[in-house]
Amino acid sequence: MARLNLLDPQVRANPYPYYAELRRAAPVSVIDPGEIWAISRYDDVVSVLKNPAVFSSQGLRAATEQPWAGYNPLTDSLVLLDPPRHTAIRSLVNHAFTLRVLPRVEPLARKVARAFAERASRGLEVDICDDLATTLPAQVIGNLLGLDDACDKFRTWSETIVAISPGTPEALRPSIVASIAELGQYLEEVFEDRRRARRDDLASDLLDAEIDGRRLDQAELMSFMFVLFVAGFETTTHLLVNSLRILAERPELLARLREAPSVIPHFVEEALRFDPSVHVTLRVATRDTEIAGVPLPAGAVVAALLASANRDETRYEHADRFDVDRDRKPSVAFGHGIHFCLGAPLARAETRIAFEELVPRVGAIHVTQEPTWNCGLTVRGVTSCRMRFEPL
Ligand code: HEM
Numbered sequence: 001m002a003r004l005n006l007l008d009p010q011v012r013a014n015p016y017p018y019y020a021e022l023r024r025a026a027p028v029s030v031i032d033p034g035e036i037w038a039i040s041r042y043d044d045v046v047s048v049l050k051n052p053a054v055f056s057s058q059g060l061r062a063a064t065e066q067p068w069a070g071y072n073p074l075t076d077s078l079v080l081l082d083p084p085r086h087t088a089i090r091s092l093v094n095h096a097f098t099l100r101v102l103p104r105v106e107p108l109a110r111k112v113a114r115a116f117a118e119r120a121s122r123g124l125e126v127d128i129c130d131d132l133a134t135t136l137p138a139q140v141i142g143n144l145l146g147l148d149d150a151c152d153k154f155r156t157w158s159e160t161i162v163a164i165s166p167g168t169p170e171a172l173r174p175s176i177v178a179s180i181a182e183l184g185q186y187l188e189e190v191f192e193d194r195r196r197a198r199r200d201d202l203a204s205d206l207l208d209a210e211i212d213g214r215r216l217d218q219a220e221l222m223s224f225m226f227v228l229f230v231a232g233f234e235t236t237t238h239l240l241v242n243s244l245r246i247l248a249e250r251p252e253l254l255a256r257l258r259e260a261p262s263v264i265p266h267f268v269e270e271a272l273r274f275d276p277s278v279h280v281t282l283r284v285a286t287r288d289t290e291i292a293g294v295p296l297p298a299g300a301v302v303a304a305l306l307a308s309a310n311r312d313e314t315r316y317e318h319a320d321r322f323d324v325d326r327d328r329k330p331s332v333a334f335g336h337g338i339h340f341c342l343g344a345p346l347a348r349a350e351t352r353i354a355f356e357e358l359v360p361r362v363g364a365i366h367v368t369q370e371p372t373w374n375c376g377l378t379v380r381g382v383t384s385c386r387m388r389f390e391p392l
Contacts, residue, residue: 009373015307028296043314045332055285060281072164154229264352273310369385
């Protein structure tokens with residue numbers, strides 16, 4: 001097999017057969033972009049994620065830090081930290097997040113989802129990426145973080161910022177640099193505003209938060225908001241689109257969910273396993289080591305292929321089959337170990353609510369135009385996908 005490049009358009013459109021080949025023939029092997037070590041089997045992925053002393057999250061710098069991009073606040077954020085710093089920062093944001101998140105999300109998410117579902121129930125054809133799949137997560141994350149007044153910019157910022165990788169085409173680079181600068185300037189203004197008058201949002205909570213008896217400095221505040229925004233918005237968009245595409249291909253499943261709405265949470269969980277938004281996360285080996293008997297030198301950048309682990313046939317029977325009734329074995333869609341996704345309950349709730357509103361109101365869903373794929377190394381999803389919704 002020629003060396004795999006995850007950004008190759010053919011791979012992008014359907015990477016699963018390529019992952020299967022890696023799992024079968026070369027479970028620990030070098031791929032592109034960036035000559036990274038791909039780990040494709042479930043057990044190996046979990047053992048990498050469980051061992052931050054040997055596999056440091058600083059490996060994500062291989063994606064977030066590029067010489068042409070200037071300073072990217074994501075490189076100093078929670079997701080790139082190792083213990084003990086990670087432990088302190090995570091517990092702080094965990095506290096602020098759990099207090100604030102779930103009680104607020106349900107009514108807002110339901111309102112946005114219901115408005116869409118009512119339009120869809122009368123028959124509707126839209127690019128879903130211009131509609132529900134972006135408006136729902138934008139309103140929710142905008143409200144939680146306190147960024148509601150910039151919701152219309154979220155998509156551009158997020159789509160461009162997650163496209164940063166060692167393989168970013170030159171043509172895309174100026175838009176990434178511009179988005180990092182614009183989001184940075186906007187967040188600075190938000191913090192200035194909240195310093196003058198606190199509001200009921202996470203930006204205000206962060207200003208009052210303390211670690212080891214001291215407040216967060218400006219750089220820490222910025223990297224916090226960057227990671228919450230980037231991790232929390234587009235990943236949910238892709239989960240919504242992927243789940244809708246799955247239903248469009250399986251009308252009998254749509255009928256089943258309509259008859260038994262209690263299956264919707266299992267549907268969301270299986271969609272996360274079957275086609276997750278985050279395909280890859282990166283680590284760097286802190287010393288000479290080995291994975292599944294293959295030696296890796298200190299400094300090797302390791303790509304844990306989460307989406308491949310989720311299709312590992314040694315863990316999931318008929319792994320390529322979408323099955324809402326399968327054994328409830330957790331997947332690694334939200335990662336594993338100390339960096340397990342902070343927003344998992346939020347993403348699950350938003351998606352469940354969207355389908356609770358949509359499923360009883362639409363008769364059929366069709367994809368009417370082949371989707372176009374984004375170009376990020378870690379996050380994979382579509383940037384445009386036309387869908388038609390038929391009335392019941
Ligand atoms: C971490 C996936 C939604 C915030 C992660 C990781 C994954 C992931 C795989 C682990 C990365 C690693 O180990 O390197 C997803 C998926 C989502 C989603 C698939 C939606 C379908 C969200 C939301 C938020 C969020 C809605 C918050 C608003 C975070 C944060 C981290 C994280 C802050 C870093 C945690 C840490 O480093 O301790 N996410 N995520 N995510 N996610 Fe999510």
